[in-house]
Amino acid sequence: MSSQDRTSSSRGGRAKVLAIASAGALLLTGCSEQVQRGWLPNVERDTTNHTGSIQDLWVNSWIVVLLVGLLTWGLLIWSIIAYRRRKGDTGYPRQLSYNLPMEVFYTAVPLMLVLTFFSFSDATEKSINTPVDSELVVDVRGKQWSWDFNYDYQGQQKYFSGVQAELDGNEGVEETLPTLYLPVNVPVTFELNSRDVIHSFWIPAFLQKLDMIPGKTNHIWLTPQVEGTFDGKCAELCGEYHSEMLFNVKVVSEQEFLDHLATLEDGQLGEEYDRKPDQVATTTLPSGEGE
Ligand SMILES: [Cu+2]
Incomplete structure (x- = not known):
């Protein structure tokens, strides 16, 4: 093994350790109570007749966006490492463009997410903002x-x-x-x-x-x-x-x-x-x- 090979393989090892460490750190923070509440104020579910449904809306949205975030950060880190410029590479890497399935995918998925968030938010808001005949x-x-x-x-x-x-x-x-x-x-x-x-x-x-x-x-x-x-x-x-x-x-x-x-x-x-x-x-x- 030449000294150059050793350097690049130890660099690859370091990048892997870094990737694993950051994923681990994210998972660990996922266990803290504050994160589980999505940094909402620490209140009892039954403080009012609405606090439970507001908490659910927030925390469930928070879980979905965290999963999307983890997937996105994972793909980002993976592509940075897997497709990095290697010794002896010249010019641009192979370019990918006009890939219809991929373009449909990354248009449809966010659209679906936004519509889902919208419908849950709308349902919760309507239940909260319904006029009540109060004494x-x-x-x-x-x-x-x-x-x-x-x-x-x-x-x-x-x-x-x-x-x-x-x-x-x-x-x-x-x-x-x-x-x-x-x-x-x-x-x-x-x-x-x-x-x-x-x-x-x-x-x-x-x-x-x-x-x-x-x-x-x-x-x-x-x-x-x-x-x-x-x-x-x-x-x-x-x-x-x-x-x-x-x-x-x-x-x-x-x-x-x-x-x-x-x-x-x-x-x-x-x-x-x-x-x-x-x-x-x-x-x-x-x-x-x-x-
Ligand atoms: Cu004021």
Whole structure:
């Protein structure tokens, strides 16, 4: 064996080891819990009546794209190694073009994948976005940079007016943030509105968020199924203190919910407090509990 042969065979060996090592690393990461969830927030399946189907849609899509990815990376690495330029090769390798079966294959397979993803996403979205006749309606008003919650439950109209973050500028903590109370196992309709600019209502643990657009009401229908305290936040860059536009969500027993309602102000803080463009700096909101 000449020294040149030895060099190229040890190079080939190294490439194989590298390929096996990277495949192994990918498989190992496949075992971690985070990857199994596709990096979704770690939430219980039953947090709301929708979290299970959202998790399934995401994780199943994630498995399919990971398999396609592994196949694609495998073929890529294989062709890089198998068809590398070898000692003594000159000119271009044999070119492959106008191969109809191959072109049909790589057009049809992605198309099928996209259509399949589309139909599953569409079915899940339709099941989530079906209007429900709820006993509890919460009109949520996003504003720079806090939240008003207007509850309408069993004939009671109550409101919670959140703090205005711009008055302070300090980072919010759980004790001082506005808190949205929800009774467990009671279907709720969220009416999402904005008082000024576009915000987005997001409860990460519920795996749902939706934009709040001035002059338009968006809806989320869901049933919280697990008691607990969750984070809520604005998910649309809406100004200087956007990052402090936070709230707590407390899913509690119906009795605790009623007890909380009893501490709130009567009435609703409706669209009369929305700010017109020329009022942005002048409007003040009536203060409620927790300010
Ligand atoms: Cu916002």
